[in-house]
Amino acid sequence: MPDRLDDDEVDRRLPDDWERDGDEIVRTYPFDDYLDGVTFATRVAEVADEEYHHPEITIRYDEIEVRLTSHEAGGITDADLRLAGLFDAER
Numbered sequence: 001m002p003d004r005l006d007d008d009e010v011d012r013r014l015p016d017d018w019e020r021d022g023d024e025i026v027r028t029y030p031f032d033d034y035l036d037g038v039t040f041a042t043r044v045a046e047v048a049d050e051e052y053h054h055p056e057i058t059i060r061y062d063e064i065e066v067r068l069t070s071h072e073a074g075g076i077t078d079a080d081l082r083l084a085g086l087f088d089a090e091r
């Protein structure tokens with residue numbers, strides 16, 4: 001597990017459209033069609049399983065919220081920033 005990053009480094013390295021919320025990074029992806037959102041959430045889950053680094057995914061009727069943190073490190077690590085980029089590529 002990579003080391004926990006400090007807040008300044010996270011803020012500097014956050015991908016566009018992601019925000020830091022305490023010890024998590026979060027992005028909300030809007031969808032006009034509910035099932036398109038569910039399909040995206042499934043792709044996020046598949047990537048997470050391949051990378052063995054698992055986000056919290058919230059499925060709402062018009063958006064998917066994805067939250068990442070590194071539980072074992074007790075905060076945000078390179079793994080979270082890397083997964084954020086992989087999830088964005090599935091959009």
Ligand SMILES: C[C@H](O)[C@H](O)[C@H]1CNC2=NC(N)=NC(=O)C2=N1
Pocket residue numbers: 052053054055068069070071072073
């Ligand atoms: C035992 C532990 O759950 C595993 O090493 C992996 C699984 N997926 C994980 N996902 C996330 N988000 N953080 C972790 O620390 C993590 N650890």
